[in-house]
Amino acid sequence: MSDFKSGQYGTCTLTVKHACPIELTMHIIGGKWKGIILFLLSQSPMYYNAMRREIPGITQRILTLQLRDLENDGIIEREETNDNPKKVLYYLTALGEDFVPILKSIETWGNAYMSKQKKN
Amino acid sequence: MSDFKSGQYGTCTLTVKHACPIELTMHIIGGKWKGIILFLLSQSPMYYNAMRREIPGITQRILTLQLRDLENDGIIEREETNDNPKKVLYYLTALGEDFVPILKSIETWGNAYMSKQKKN
DNA sequence: CGGAATCCAATGTGATACTG
DNA sequence: CAGTATCACATTGGATTCCG
Numbered sequence: 001m002s003d004f005k006s007g008q009y010g011t012c013t014l015t016v017k018h019a020c021p022i023e024l025t026m027h028i029i030g031g032k033w034k035g036i037i038l039f040l041l042s043q044s045p046m047y048y049n050a051m052r053r054e055i056p057g058i059t060q061r062i063l064t065l066q067l068r069d070l071e072n073d074g075i076i077e078r079e080e081t082n083d084n085p086k087k088v089l090y091y092l093t094a095l096g097e098d099f100v101p102i103l104k105s106i107e108t109w110g111n112a113y114m115s116k117q118k119k120n
Numbered sequence: 121m122s123d124f125k126s127g128q129y130g131t132c133t134l135t136v137k138h139a140c141p142i143e144l145t146m147h148i149i150g151g152k153w154k155g156i157i158l159f160l161l162s163q164s165p166m167y168y169n170a171m172r173r174e175i176p177g178i179t180q181r182i183l184t185l186q187l188r189d190l191e192n193d194g195i196i197e198r199e200e201t202n203d204n205p206k207k208v209l210y211y212l213t214a215l216g217e218d219f220v221p222i223l224k225s226i227e228t229w230g231n232a233y234m235s236k237q238k239k240n
Numbered sequence: 241c242g243g244a245a246t247c248c249a250a251t252g253t254g255a256t257a258c259t260g
Numbered sequence: 261c262a263g264t265a266t267c268a269c270a271t272t273g274g275a276t277t278c279c280g
Contacts, residue, residue, distance in 0.1 A: 021230025022155035022223065028233075030150045032273070035142035048242055059274060064243060074237070085241040085280095095233060102225045103142065109219055110141025113148075116215065117194070152253070168262055179254060184263060205260090205261040244279075251272070259264075 028073045031066050033058055035103065038092070041076060042100045045091035075099065148193045151186050153178055155223065158212070161196060162220045165211035195219065 018024035029035065033055060040046055040054055052063060067090060070076045075096040081087045092100070138144035149155060153175060160166055160174055172183060187210060190196045195216040201207045212220070 020156065021227045021234060022159060023152075024233065025226045025230040026150060026155050030146060032143075035146050036140065039142060052242095059276090060243070061245095061275085062273060065273085074233075080242095083241090088242065095236065098232070099229055102222065102229060105222050105225065106145045107141045109222060110143075110145040112218070113144065113194075113215060114141060172262095179256090180263065181255090181265090182253060185253090200262095203261090208262060242280100245277080247274105247276090249272100249274075251270100253268100253270075255266105255268080257265085260262095 028070075028075065029099065031069060033062065033066050034070060035106070037066060037070065038075070038096065038099065038103055039107075041090060041092050041096070042103060045089050048088045048090065051090065070096075148190075148195065149219065151189060153182065153186050154190060155226070157183075157186060157190065158195070158216065158219065158223055159227075161210060161212050161216065162223060165209050168208045168210065171210065190216075 018027060029038065036055055037051065040051060046054075048063075048067075052058065052060070055063065067076065067078070071078060074093055076090050077093055079089045079091070081089070138147060149158065156175055157171065160171060166174075168183070168187075172178065172180065175183065187196065187198070191198060194213055196210050197213055199209045199211070201209065
């Protein structure tokens with residue numbers, strides 16, 4: 001059973017400390033664009049600029065911040081090429097891959113939600 | 121496939137408009153305490169004050185706000201009793217119930233995440 | 241190309257006191 | 261009991277400019 005009382009799990013090495021696994025997960029993947037980023041990376045690894053193009057409306061700063069968060073939380077990894085100018089490839093870690101099925105169910109639920117709302 | 125381009129799904133009746141089902145879902149259940157609230161309500165319907173007791177650290181204002189959000193988004197419903205003083209029972213809608221399995225997988229993933237982090 | 245720096249706006253959350 | 265009202269604060273996201 002989930003336990004969300006404070007300090008239950010002691011100190012962990014996260015960006016932000018959370019006692020409840022649900023809260024923790026929500027925080028890790030709860031950024032405004034993180035769902036989209038994970039969705040893109042679930043299809044294939046992707047270069048920084050390709051992601052920018054695929055996410056209309058995001059700024060460089062925000063994209064970088066969200067990528068950093070995900071990297072620090074162990075969901076994605078980055079790999080620089082030796083090209084000039086260099087390119088940076090982002091891809092899911094094993095932990096990130098494990099989350100993909102959940103992302104899929106979230107997508108399914110969201111779509112069902114949308115069709116229901118439309119009928120109102 | 122998921123499509124996150126703006127305006128893709130036209131106007132919906134949500135608190136906040138979202139084009140992508142993933143973004144949409146994240147926003148609906150992404151509030152700081154919404155995961156916990158849904159977890160509690162997944163166990164059984166619950167009165168307002170009982171929820172307060174079960175969520176240490178939340179203020180009345182925030183609890184009410186988060187409950188309102190979930191209610192407006194069709195995830196939970198409220199029912200007032202005729203007692204004096206009156207009590208208010210909160211419970212999941214069908215849409216909310218549909219989300220419970222996802223909440224469970226999120227909890228599972230979060231727990232796995234925590235144990236991996238501990239080993240570092 | 242893939243950022244970092246700076247500054248600012250919007251949103252979300254919290255403390256406290258009060259009420260039908 | 262189940263809220264509101266006010267105010268304050270923190271976090272997040274965004275616009276713009278500059279750099280190796």
